[in-house]
Amino acid sequence: MEVCILPDSIRRLIRSGKHQGTTSGYLPSYIQTNVVILPKEYADEFREFTKLNPKSCPLLDELAPGEFSPALAKDADIRTDVPQYRVYRSDGQYEVVSDIRPYWQSDFVTFLIGCSFTFESALQEENITLRHVEENVTVPMYKTNIQTVPSGPFSGPMVVSMRPIPASDVDKAIKITGKFPSVHGSPIHAGDPSEIGIVDIRKPDYGDTVTIRENEIPVFWACGVTPQQAILHAKLPIVITHEPGKMFVTDVKHEAYRE
Template identity: 55%
Template structure:
Protein backbone atom coordinates (compact mmCIF):
# COMPACT_ATOMS: atom_id res chain seq x y z
CA UNK A 1 0.00 0.00 0.00
CA UNK A 2 0.98 3.61 -0.52
CA UNK A 3 1.57 5.83 2.50
CA UNK A 4 -1.69 7.76 2.01
CA UNK A 5 -3.68 4.53 1.95
CA UNK A 6 -2.15 3.39 5.25
CA UNK A 7 -2.87 6.77 6.86
CA UNK A 8 -6.48 6.51 5.70
CA UNK A 9 -6.76 3.05 7.27
CA UNK A 10 -5.24 4.37 10.51
CA UNK A 11 -7.65 7.32 10.49
CA UNK A 12 -10.67 5.05 10.01
CA UNK A 13 -9.55 2.69 12.80
CA UNK A 14 -8.88 -0.16 10.36
CA UNK A 15 -5.13 -0.20 11.14
CA UNK A 16 -4.22 0.04 14.85
CA UNK A 17 -1.06 -2.05 15.21
CA UNK A 18 2.60 -1.01 15.21
CA UNK A 19 3.87 0.24 11.86
CA UNK A 20 7.13 -1.74 11.66
CA UNK A 21 7.30 -3.22 8.17
CA UNK A 22 4.42 -1.09 6.84
CA UNK A 23 5.24 1.04 3.78
CA UNK A 24 8.93 0.12 3.93
CA UNK A 25 9.99 2.64 1.29
CA UNK A 26 8.42 5.62 3.11
CA UNK A 27 9.83 7.65 5.99
CA UNK A 28 8.11 7.05 9.33
CA UNK A 29 8.32 9.55 12.16
CA UNK A 30 8.19 9.70 15.93
CA UNK A 31 5.68 12.26 17.18
CA UNK A 32 5.90 14.73 20.08
CA UNK A 33 3.09 17.26 20.67
CA UNK A 34 3.25 19.83 23.46
CA UNK A 35 1.97 23.31 24.40
CA UNK A 36 3.67 26.24 22.66
CA UNK A 37 5.18 27.55 25.90
CA UNK A 38 7.40 24.44 26.05
CA UNK A 39 8.20 24.26 22.33
CA UNK A 40 11.43 26.29 22.33
CA UNK A 41 12.97 24.33 25.22
CA UNK A 42 11.99 21.09 23.52
CA UNK A 43 13.45 22.25 20.20
CA UNK A 44 16.68 23.11 22.05
CA UNK A 45 16.60 19.65 23.64
CA UNK A 46 16.33 18.02 20.21
CA UNK A 47 19.21 20.18 18.92
CA UNK A 48 21.45 19.14 21.79
CA UNK A 49 20.47 15.47 21.44
CA UNK A 50 20.08 15.23 17.70
CA UNK A 51 21.07 11.57 17.35
CA UNK A 52 18.14 10.49 19.53
CA UNK A 53 15.84 13.33 18.45
CA UNK A 54 16.49 14.18 14.77
CA UNK A 55 13.81 16.72 13.78
CA UNK A 56 12.44 16.27 10.25
CA UNK A 57 9.41 18.55 10.52
CA UNK A 58 7.79 21.03 12.93
CA UNK A 59 4.14 22.01 12.73
CA UNK A 60 3.36 25.47 14.08
CA UNK A 61 0.88 25.99 16.91
CA UNK A 62 -2.51 24.60 15.96
CA UNK A 63 -1.38 23.10 12.64
CA UNK A 64 -2.06 19.42 12.05
CA UNK A 65 -1.05 18.78 8.42
CA UNK A 66 2.62 17.90 7.91
CA UNK A 67 4.45 19.24 4.85
CA UNK A 68 5.83 15.69 4.52
CA UNK A 69 2.37 14.18 3.97
CA UNK A 70 -0.22 16.05 1.91
CA UNK A 71 -3.72 15.83 3.36
CA UNK A 72 -2.47 14.26 6.60
CA UNK A 73 -3.90 14.95 10.04
CA UNK A 74 -1.56 14.50 12.99
CA UNK A 75 -4.62 14.23 15.26
CA UNK A 76 -5.84 11.01 13.64
CA UNK A 77 -3.06 9.48 11.55
CA UNK A 78 -1.05 7.69 14.27
CA UNK A 79 -2.34 4.23 15.29
CA UNK A 80 -1.94 4.87 19.03
CA UNK A 81 -1.07 7.95 21.09
CA UNK A 82 0.29 8.23 24.62
CA UNK A 83 -1.05 11.13 26.69
CA UNK A 84 1.24 12.30 29.49
CA UNK A 85 0.10 14.57 32.32
CA UNK A 86 2.57 15.92 34.87
CA UNK A 87 5.10 13.29 33.89
CA UNK A 88 2.75 10.30 34.14
CA UNK A 89 1.24 8.24 31.34
CA UNK A 90 -2.39 9.28 31.73
CA UNK A 91 -4.12 7.43 28.91
CA UNK A 92 -3.79 5.88 25.46
CA UNK A 93 -5.98 7.01 22.57
CA UNK A 94 -6.48 6.24 18.87
CA UNK A 95 -7.11 9.90 17.98
CA UNK A 96 -6.71 13.36 19.51
CA UNK A 97 -9.81 15.07 18.15
CA UNK A 98 -11.34 15.73 21.57
CA UNK A 99 -8.00 16.76 23.12
CA UNK A 100 -6.64 19.05 20.43
CA UNK A 101 -5.74 22.64 21.35
CA UNK A 102 -4.76 25.52 19.11
CA UNK A 103 -1.51 26.07 21.02
CA UNK A 104 -0.19 22.53 20.38
CA UNK A 105 3.13 22.41 18.51
CA UNK A 106 4.04 19.12 16.81
CA UNK A 107 7.55 17.77 16.25
CA UNK A 108 8.23 14.89 13.87
CA UNK A 109 11.45 13.03 14.59
CA UNK A 110 13.29 10.59 12.33
CA UNK A 111 12.68 6.91 13.05
CA UNK A 112 14.95 3.87 12.75
CA UNK A 113 12.36 2.08 10.61
CA UNK A 114 13.96 3.98 7.70
CA UNK A 115 17.35 2.36 8.08
CA UNK A 116 15.67 -0.99 8.83
CA UNK A 117 14.25 -0.98 5.31
CA UNK A 118 17.75 -0.44 3.93
CA UNK A 119 19.19 -3.22 6.07
CA UNK A 120 16.54 -5.61 4.78
CA UNK A 121 17.25 -4.53 1.19
CA UNK A 122 20.90 -5.43 1.78
CA UNK A 123 20.11 -8.91 3.06
CA UNK A 124 20.49 -8.15 6.79
CA UNK A 125 18.10 -10.31 8.82
CA UNK A 126 16.03 -8.50 11.47
CA UNK A 127 14.37 -10.94 13.84
CA UNK A 128 11.72 -8.59 15.24
CA UNK A 129 10.48 -7.86 11.70
CA UNK A 130 10.46 -11.57 10.85
CA UNK A 131 8.55 -12.32 14.08
CA UNK A 132 6.20 -9.33 13.56
CA UNK A 133 7.19 -7.84 16.91
CA UNK A 134 7.82 -4.28 18.02
CA UNK A 135 11.56 -3.58 18.36
CA UNK A 136 12.97 -3.85 21.91
CA UNK A 137 13.80 -0.50 23.55
CA UNK A 138 15.69 0.24 26.78
CA UNK A 139 16.49 3.14 29.07
CA UNK A 140 20.26 3.46 29.51
CA UNK A 141 22.65 5.07 31.97
CA UNK A 142 23.73 7.53 29.26
CA UNK A 143 22.38 10.99 30.14
CA UNK A 144 20.98 13.32 27.51
CA UNK A 145 21.97 17.00 27.48
CA UNK A 146 19.43 19.09 29.39
CA UNK A 147 17.48 22.00 27.89
CA UNK A 148 15.06 23.86 30.15
CA UNK A 149 12.89 21.30 31.91
CA UNK A 150 13.84 18.52 29.49
CA UNK A 151 16.42 15.93 30.50
CA UNK A 152 16.65 12.21 31.18
CA UNK A 153 18.30 9.01 29.99
CA UNK A 154 19.04 8.09 26.41
CA UNK A 155 16.64 5.38 25.22
CA UNK A 156 18.04 2.87 22.72
CA UNK A 157 16.55 0.29 20.38
CA UNK A 158 18.24 -3.12 20.12
CA UNK A 159 18.56 -5.53 17.21
CA UNK A 160 20.49 -8.82 17.32
CA UNK A 161 22.91 -8.74 14.38
CA UNK A 162 24.90 -11.62 12.94
CA UNK A 163 28.57 -11.10 13.81
CA UNK A 164 29.59 -11.31 10.16
CA UNK A 165 27.30 -8.39 9.27
CA UNK A 166 28.10 -5.89 12.03
CA UNK A 167 30.55 -3.79 10.00
CA UNK A 168 28.08 -3.67 7.11
CA UNK A 169 25.25 -2.64 9.45
CA UNK A 170 27.33 0.21 10.91
CA UNK A 171 28.22 1.41 7.41
CA UNK A 172 24.61 1.34 6.15
CA UNK A 173 22.99 3.01 9.16
CA UNK A 174 25.64 5.75 9.29
CA UNK A 175 24.23 7.00 5.95
CA UNK A 176 21.03 8.02 7.76
CA UNK A 177 21.87 10.72 10.34
CA UNK A 178 18.26 11.98 10.17
CA UNK A 179 17.15 8.55 11.40
CA UNK A 180 19.52 7.94 14.35
CA UNK A 181 22.56 7.07 12.22
CA UNK A 182 25.23 4.62 13.38
CA UNK A 183 24.88 2.55 16.57
CA UNK A 184 25.69 4.15 19.92
CA UNK A 185 26.81 0.83 21.42
CA UNK A 186 27.69 -2.68 20.26
CA UNK A 187 27.94 -5.64 22.63
CA UNK A 188 27.59 -5.99 26.40
CA UNK A 189 24.28 -4.40 27.51
CA UNK A 190 25.43 -3.79 31.10
CA UNK A 191 28.03 -1.29 29.84
CA UNK A 192 25.19 1.12 29.08
CA UNK A 193 23.15 0.28 32.18
CA UNK A 194 20.86 -2.43 30.78
CA UNK A 195 20.71 -5.08 33.49
CA UNK A 196 18.13 -7.46 32.02
CA UNK A 197 18.21 -7.58 28.24
CA UNK A 198 15.22 -9.96 28.25
CA UNK A 199 13.03 -7.26 29.82
CA UNK A 200 12.85 -4.18 27.58
CA UNK A 201 11.30 -0.97 28.91
CA UNK A 202 9.31 -0.66 25.67
CA UNK A 203 8.59 -3.03 22.79
CA UNK A 204 9.22 -6.77 22.73
CA UNK A 205 12.34 -8.85 23.29
CA UNK A 206 13.62 -11.20 20.60
CA UNK A 207 16.18 -13.95 21.07
CA UNK A 208 19.90 -13.19 20.68
CA UNK A 209 21.55 -16.28 19.25
CA UNK A 210 25.08 -17.58 19.73
CA UNK A 211 26.54 -16.11 16.55
CA UNK A 212 24.87 -12.73 17.12
CA UNK A 213 25.67 -9.52 19.03
CA UNK A 214 23.14 -7.02 20.41
CA UNK A 215 23.52 -3.69 18.60
CA UNK A 216 21.99 -0.51 20.05
CA UNK A 217 20.85 2.68 18.33
CA UNK A 218 19.64 5.98 19.80
CA UNK A 219 15.84 5.88 19.84
CA UNK A 220 13.06 8.40 19.29
CA UNK A 221 11.34 7.23 22.47
CA UNK A 222 13.98 9.28 24.35
CA UNK A 223 11.65 12.34 24.50
CA UNK A 224 9.06 10.23 26.33
CA UNK A 225 11.58 9.59 29.10
CA UNK A 226 12.32 13.32 29.10
CA UNK A 227 8.58 14.08 29.40
CA UNK A 228 8.34 11.88 32.49
CA UNK A 229 11.27 13.66 34.10
CA UNK A 230 10.14 17.17 33.07
CA UNK A 231 6.66 16.65 34.54
CA UNK A 232 5.17 19.24 32.18
CA UNK A 233 1.37 19.50 32.43
CA UNK A 234 0.64 17.85 29.10
CA UNK A 235 2.63 16.13 26.37
CA UNK A 236 1.45 13.73 23.67
CA UNK A 237 3.61 11.19 21.82
CA UNK A 238 3.16 8.21 19.55
CA UNK A 239 2.99 4.88 21.36
CA UNK A 240 6.35 3.15 20.86
CA UNK A 241 6.41 1.52 17.42
CA UNK A 242 3.21 3.25 16.27
CA UNK A 243 4.58 5.85 13.88
CA UNK A 244 3.35 8.62 11.60
CA UNK A 245 3.91 7.57 7.96
CA UNK A 246 4.96 10.36 5.57
CA UNK A 247 4.90 10.57 1.78
CA UNK A 248 8.67 11.06 1.55
CA UNK A 249 10.77 8.08 0.55
CA UNK A 250 13.75 6.93 2.56
CA UNK A 251 16.05 7.96 -0.30
CA UNK A 252 14.72 11.54 -0.14
CA UNK A 253 16.45 11.90 3.24
CA UNK A 254 19.75 10.21 2.44
CA UNK A 255 22.85 12.13 3.53
Protein backbone atom coordinates in the same frame (compact mmCIF):
# COMPACT_ATOMS: atom_id res chain seq x y z
CA MET B 1 6.07 -6.57 3.94
CA GLU B 2 4.91 -3.65 1.88
CA VAL B 3 1.23 -4.27 2.51
CA CYS B 4 -0.06 -0.97 1.10
CA ILE B 5 0.84 0.57 -2.24
CA LEU B 6 1.02 4.15 -1.01
CA PRO B 7 1.45 5.78 2.42
CA ASP B 8 -2.03 7.31 2.34
CA SER B 9 -3.41 3.75 2.21
CA ILE B 10 -1.95 2.82 5.59
CA ARG B 11 -2.90 6.23 7.00
CA ARG B 12 -6.52 5.61 5.96
CA LEU B 13 -6.46 2.23 7.71
CA ILE B 14 -5.03 3.88 10.82
CA ARG B 15 -7.54 6.74 10.71
CA SER B 16 -10.44 4.29 10.49
CA GLY B 17 -9.12 2.26 13.42
CA LYS B 18 -8.41 -0.81 11.27
CA HIS B 19 -4.68 -0.73 12.02
CA GLN B 20 -3.50 0.02 15.56
CA GLY B 21 -0.37 -2.13 15.65
CA THR B 22 3.29 -1.50 14.93
CA THR B 23 4.19 0.26 11.68
CA SER B 24 7.57 -1.47 11.40
CA GLY B 25 7.76 -3.36 8.12
CA TYR B 26 4.97 -1.35 6.51
CA LEU B 27 5.97 0.70 3.46
CA PRO B 28 9.68 0.37 4.26
CA SER B 29 10.60 2.74 1.43
CA TYR B 30 8.96 5.66 3.24
CA ILE B 31 10.02 7.79 6.19
CA GLN B 32 8.25 7.17 9.48
CA THR B 33 8.50 9.59 12.38
CA ASN B 34 8.20 9.81 16.13
CA VAL B 35 5.68 12.40 17.32
CA VAL B 36 5.79 14.91 20.18
CA ILE B 37 2.95 17.40 20.67
CA LEU B 38 3.07 19.98 23.46
CA PRO B 39 1.83 23.49 24.37
CA LYS B 40 3.55 26.41 22.64
CA GLU B 41 5.04 27.79 25.87
CA TYR B 42 7.37 24.76 26.03
CA ALA B 43 8.17 24.54 22.31
CA ASP B 44 11.36 26.65 22.34
CA GLU B 45 12.95 24.61 25.11
CA PHE B 46 11.94 21.32 23.51
CA ARG B 47 13.30 22.46 20.12
CA GLU B 48 16.58 23.25 21.87
CA PHE B 49 16.52 19.79 23.46
CA THR B 50 16.37 18.22 19.99
CA LYS B 51 19.31 20.37 18.83
CA LEU B 52 21.39 19.40 21.86
CA ASN B 53 20.59 15.70 21.38
CA PRO B 54 20.55 15.18 17.59
CA LYS B 55 21.45 11.48 17.73
CA SER B 56 18.34 10.67 19.76
CA CYS B 57 16.09 13.47 18.50
CA PRO B 58 16.77 14.24 14.82
CA LEU B 59 14.11 16.87 14.11
CA LEU B 60 12.56 16.49 10.65
CA ASP B 61 9.67 18.95 10.89
CA GLU B 62 7.89 21.34 13.25
CA LEU B 63 4.31 22.47 12.73
CA ALA B 64 3.05 25.94 13.60
CA PRO B 65 0.89 26.28 16.74
CA GLY B 66 -2.50 24.67 16.20
CA GLU B 67 -1.52 23.20 12.82
CA PHE B 68 -2.25 19.48 12.36
CA SER B 69 -1.47 18.84 8.66
CA PRO B 70 2.23 17.90 8.27
CA ALA B 71 4.05 19.00 5.12
CA LEU B 72 5.67 15.55 4.96
CA ALA B 73 2.35 13.86 4.17
CA LYS B 74 -0.36 15.17 1.84
CA ASP B 75 -3.87 15.27 3.29
CA ALA B 76 -2.68 13.77 6.59
CA ASP B 77 -4.01 14.68 10.02
CA ILE B 78 -1.56 14.25 12.89
CA ARG B 79 -4.53 13.96 15.29
CA THR B 80 -5.83 10.72 13.76
CA ASP B 81 -3.10 9.21 11.57
CA VAL B 82 -0.93 7.54 14.21
CA PRO B 83 -2.03 4.02 15.25
CA GLN B 84 -1.97 4.89 18.95
CA TYR B 85 -0.95 7.89 21.05
CA ARG B 86 0.12 8.43 24.63
CA VAL B 87 -1.49 11.39 26.41
CA TYR B 88 0.78 12.28 29.34
CA ARG B 89 -0.21 14.34 32.37
CA SER B 90 2.02 16.10 34.90
CA ASP B 91 2.09 13.12 37.28
CA GLY B 92 3.68 10.93 34.60
CA GLN B 93 0.55 8.88 34.10
CA TYR B 94 -0.75 8.47 30.57
CA GLU B 95 -3.62 7.01 28.63
CA VAL B 96 -3.38 5.32 25.25
CA VAL B 97 -5.84 6.51 22.60
CA SER B 98 -6.23 6.24 18.83
CA ASP B 99 -7.67 9.73 18.21
CA ILE B 100 -6.43 12.88 19.92
CA ARG B 101 -8.99 15.32 18.52
CA PRO B 102 -10.82 15.45 21.90
CA TYR B 103 -7.55 16.58 23.53
CA TRP B 104 -6.46 19.04 20.86
CA GLN B 105 -5.52 22.59 21.88
CA SER B 106 -5.12 25.60 19.60
CA ASP B 107 -1.62 26.24 20.98
CA PHE B 108 -0.26 22.72 20.38
CA VAL B 109 3.06 22.53 18.53
CA THR B 110 3.89 19.24 16.80
CA PHE B 111 7.44 17.96 16.36
CA LEU B 112 8.21 15.11 13.96
CA ILE B 113 11.41 13.29 14.89
CA GLY B 114 13.34 10.83 12.75
CA CYS B 115 12.82 7.11 13.34
CA SER B 116 15.21 4.21 12.88
CA PHE B 117 12.52 2.38 10.90
CA THR B 118 13.76 4.57 8.04
CA PHE B 119 17.07 2.74 7.67
CA GLU B 120 15.55 -0.70 8.19
CA SER B 121 14.75 -1.11 4.51
CA ALA B 122 18.38 -0.28 3.69
CA LEU B 123 19.47 -3.08 6.05
CA GLN B 124 16.98 -5.50 4.50
CA GLU B 125 18.16 -4.60 1.01
CA GLU B 126 21.59 -5.86 2.11
CA ASN B 127 20.05 -9.13 3.38
CA ILE B 128 20.28 -8.23 7.07
CA THR B 129 17.26 -9.78 8.75
CA LEU B 130 15.29 -7.68 11.24
CA ARG B 131 14.13 -9.98 14.00
CA HIS B 132 11.22 -7.80 15.19
CA VAL B 133 9.84 -7.74 11.65
CA GLU B 134 10.42 -11.49 11.29
CA GLU B 135 8.59 -12.14 14.56
CA ASN B 136 5.94 -9.45 13.88
CA VAL B 137 6.49 -7.56 17.13
CA THR B 138 7.54 -4.06 18.14
CA VAL B 139 11.29 -3.45 18.21
CA PRO B 140 12.68 -3.71 21.78
CA MET B 141 13.71 -0.40 23.37
CA TYR B 142 15.68 0.21 26.55
CA LYS B 143 16.54 3.05 28.90
CA THR B 144 20.32 3.45 29.25
CA ASN B 145 22.77 5.07 31.66
CA ILE B 146 23.66 7.63 28.99
CA GLN B 147 22.23 11.01 29.97
CA THR B 148 20.88 13.50 27.45
CA VAL B 149 21.95 17.16 27.45
CA PRO B 150 19.16 19.02 29.30
CA SER B 151 17.17 21.99 28.04
CA GLY B 152 14.79 23.76 30.40
CA PRO B 153 12.60 21.11 32.04
CA PHE B 154 13.63 18.43 29.53
CA SER B 155 16.27 15.88 30.59
CA GLY B 156 16.73 12.18 31.27
CA PRO B 157 18.33 9.03 29.90
CA MET B 158 18.85 8.13 26.27
CA VAL B 159 16.58 5.34 25.02
CA VAL B 160 17.94 2.88 22.46
CA SER B 161 16.37 0.38 20.08
CA MET B 162 18.02 -3.03 19.69
CA ARG B 163 18.38 -5.32 16.70
CA PRO B 164 20.25 -8.64 16.86
CA ILE B 165 22.78 -8.71 14.02
CA PRO B 166 24.98 -11.66 12.94
CA ALA B 167 28.53 -10.98 14.11
CA SER B 168 29.74 -11.14 10.51
CA ASP B 169 27.30 -8.35 9.50
CA VAL B 170 27.81 -5.85 12.34
CA ASP B 171 30.39 -3.74 10.48
CA LYS B 172 28.12 -3.71 7.42
CA ALA B 173 25.13 -2.62 9.52
CA ILE B 174 27.16 0.20 11.05
CA LYS B 175 28.22 1.40 7.61
CA ILE B 176 24.70 1.21 6.15
CA THR B 177 22.96 3.06 8.98
CA GLY B 178 25.75 5.61 9.18
CA LYS B 179 24.50 6.91 5.83
CA PHE B 180 21.29 8.08 7.54
CA PRO B 181 22.44 10.64 10.15
CA SER B 182 19.08 12.47 9.96
CA VAL B 183 17.32 9.39 11.34
CA HIS B 184 19.65 8.30 14.18
CA GLY B 185 22.49 7.11 11.94
CA SER B 186 25.05 4.56 13.13
CA PRO B 187 24.60 2.63 16.39
CA ILE B 188 25.77 3.98 19.73
CA HIS B 189 26.80 0.54 21.02
CA ALA B 190 27.21 -3.10 20.02
CA GLY B 191 27.74 -5.99 22.38
CA ASP B 192 27.41 -6.24 26.15
CA PRO B 193 24.19 -4.37 27.11
CA SER B 194 25.39 -3.83 30.69
CA GLU B 195 28.00 -1.38 29.39
CA ILE B 196 25.18 1.09 28.67
CA GLY B 197 23.19 0.29 31.80
CA ILE B 198 20.81 -2.39 30.49
CA VAL B 199 20.44 -4.99 33.24
CA ASP B 200 18.30 -7.60 31.45
CA ILE B 201 18.04 -7.57 27.68
CA ARG B 202 15.06 -9.92 27.95
CA LYS B 203 13.04 -7.14 29.61
CA PRO B 204 12.78 -4.08 27.32
CA ASP B 205 11.33 -0.88 28.76
CA TYR B 206 9.30 -0.39 25.58
CA GLY B 207 8.36 -2.75 22.76
CA ASP B 208 8.74 -6.52 22.83
CA THR B 209 11.39 -9.13 23.54
CA VAL B 210 12.95 -10.70 20.44
CA THR B 211 15.03 -13.82 19.93
CA ILE B 212 18.80 -13.38 19.94
CA ARG B 213 20.39 -16.36 18.23
CA GLU B 214 23.81 -17.90 18.58
CA ASN B 215 26.52 -15.86 16.85
CA GLU B 216 24.31 -12.73 16.89
CA ILE B 217 25.32 -9.52 18.63
CA PRO B 218 22.80 -7.05 20.09
CA VAL B 219 23.28 -3.71 18.35
CA PHE B 220 21.80 -0.53 19.83
CA TRP B 221 20.72 2.64 18.04
CA ALA B 222 19.64 5.94 19.62
CA CYS B 223 15.85 6.00 19.67
CA GLY B 224 13.18 8.64 19.19
CA VAL B 225 11.41 7.40 22.32
CA THR B 226 14.09 9.33 24.25
CA PRO B 227 11.82 12.44 24.38
CA GLN B 228 9.24 10.40 26.31
CA GLN B 229 11.75 10.04 29.14
CA ALA B 230 12.45 13.78 28.95
CA ILE B 231 8.72 14.44 29.10
CA LEU B 232 8.40 12.36 32.27
CA HIS B 233 11.11 14.49 33.86
CA ALA B 234 9.52 17.74 32.64
CA LYS B 235 6.12 17.03 34.26
CA LEU B 236 4.19 19.28 31.87
CA PRO B 237 0.40 19.64 32.21
CA ILE B 238 -0.14 17.73 28.97
CA VAL B 239 2.06 16.21 26.27
CA ILE B 240 1.03 13.83 23.50
CA THR B 241 3.39 11.35 21.82
CA HIS B 242 3.09 8.30 19.62
CA GLU B 243 2.84 4.91 21.32
CA PRO B 244 6.36 3.39 20.95
CA GLY B 245 6.68 1.39 17.73
CA LYS B 246 3.53 2.94 16.24
CA MET B 247 4.71 5.76 14.04
CA PHE B 248 3.49 8.43 11.68
CA VAL B 249 4.01 7.30 8.07
CA THR B 250 4.98 10.10 5.67
CA ASP B 251 5.02 10.45 1.88
CA VAL B 252 8.79 11.00 1.77
CA LYS B 253 11.07 8.22 0.48
CA HIS B 254 13.87 7.21 2.83
CA GLU B 255 16.40 7.89 0.08
CA ALA B 256 15.79 11.60 0.69
CA TYR B 257 17.68 11.21 3.98
CA ARG B 258 20.56 9.06 2.76
CA GLU B 259 23.95 10.78 2.64
